[in-house]
Amino acid sequence: MNGLSIFSSISAESRARMYDCFGMTRKKFKKGQTVLTYCNSFKSVCVMITGSATLSCIDEDGNNSFLEKIYPNDVFGELFCLPLAKLEYVLCADEDCEVLFIDYNHIITPCSNTCEHHSRLINNLFLISARKLQSLTLRINILTQKNIRKKLLAYLEFRRNLSPDSRDFTLDMSLTDLADYLSVDRASMMREIKALKEEQIIWSEGRKFRFINNDFYI
Amino acid sequence: MNGLSIFSSISAESRARMYDCFGMTRKKFKKGQTVLTYCNSFKSVCVMITGSATLSCIDEDGNNSFLEKIYPNDVFGELFCLPLAKLEYVLCADEDCEVLFIDYNHIITPCSNTCEHHSRLINNLFLISARKLQSLTLRINILTQKNIRKKLLAYLEFRRNLSPDSRDFTLDMSLTDLADYLSVDRASMMREIKALKEEQIIWSEGRKFRFINNDFYI
DNA sequence: CATTTTCTGTGATAATTGCAACAAAAGAGA
DNA sequence: TCTCTTTTGTTGCAATTATCACAGAAAATG
16 A cells, blocks of 8 residues: 555556546646645645655644645645635645646546546545545544653654564654654653653654663564 | 445445445444454445444553544545554444445455446545545644644634534534544633633533624624 | 754743533433 | 433643753755
8 A cells, every 4th residue: 555656557558648538737846835725726636746745734823733744646635625714724845846636527527438547546546545544543643642742652653663673763754843743842842752761761862763661572 | 525425326226236246244333332443454444324433542541532433424444544553442333323344355456347336436435535534634733733722713613614604603512522522621621612702702602602703704 | 165054952931731529501311 | 200421611730731042963055
């Protein structure tokens, strides 16, 4: 499920034909550029081809809250997001990236010239959505933990389990970004990391972590 | 998108045939019964037919955190959820309900006897997933608000906008459940509601709410 | 390579939030 | 109808968390 793209099991020749059939367009964005704002009701399903971007929303006071990171083969767009009134949503490119836009109507209505790969593409879209659902459910699961320590440990244990063979693991985001992901103050999170280290529950150095007394390695 | 079910645009006769084709089974559950625990890697896509259920997870200390409510036509199952180790996941029926189980493999692999409605069903599944993504994104959006007041207002304004024609709106859940949804202490939430009323920002009585000084009605 | 920017790390203090406990009201069930 | 349970509403107090402020390390940029 991780190596899945919307074109999985679709040959290169078919892909080319599908571009017309689905009304697809590609567009490149420079680092720092705004890929999309979620206010235009322009309904298209967007797929990240290369690069990455971050969706965040800004409230009246200028507070910025991190919503999600978009990586290659992820889907995004208003179809998957109900924006809250009064908030501004910005999807900003974290690095140079290329995005595929698929016309929403071409997806929901059956292809007139019964394109044989239509159903394969929808199938892929469904599975990519399922993957996205997994990561959102995971984050909700973490965000609903009662305090910073539990949020941290929930995330760290999840990350550790992704690479079960090595004692150490290194986060693929900065501690600043981790605080955003956990939706807590960075300084408070640092304090909690310090406490966990003092209590000999974890060892850490920068983005590198290790669980000390882990019953997992028996 | 709200009236959508996995059988949308599929005739009753076709449905019957699809039961075999997709390896579907139906099962009834009494109120209070456990529909599913998310530890068995039994991969099937589940659809709520009638009734409702709540997915929550319990940690080692017995703390219970609310994950999501499942209503008719919603999809659920481990395909959409990465469980965290050490936590127990229980989907409990809130009322008598009936659930449809669809074999996962029948969904991801193309139907051998090229069933004409296969793609229609996947299409519906994709759209139902998109709807689920909307509601999860919404919740994350709310959970990442900085304090109780902002969480409350974000949710209340979202609810108000669902019925834009009436001044008042009534929550379809108890205030106790709302506190769970916002992942805050109920007493603290009540304190904040009281403050919002004293500051003449909202009026409320039980589950009935109204925004007082709303620039929305000009 | 020099400079700017971002990231990591820390502490004091204030603000927010959770907890425990209680009572009245409302609702469910027998 | 009466009882039992859940919900709403309210406190004081303790615990947690955010805010602010600062400094050195690391990384990015030209």
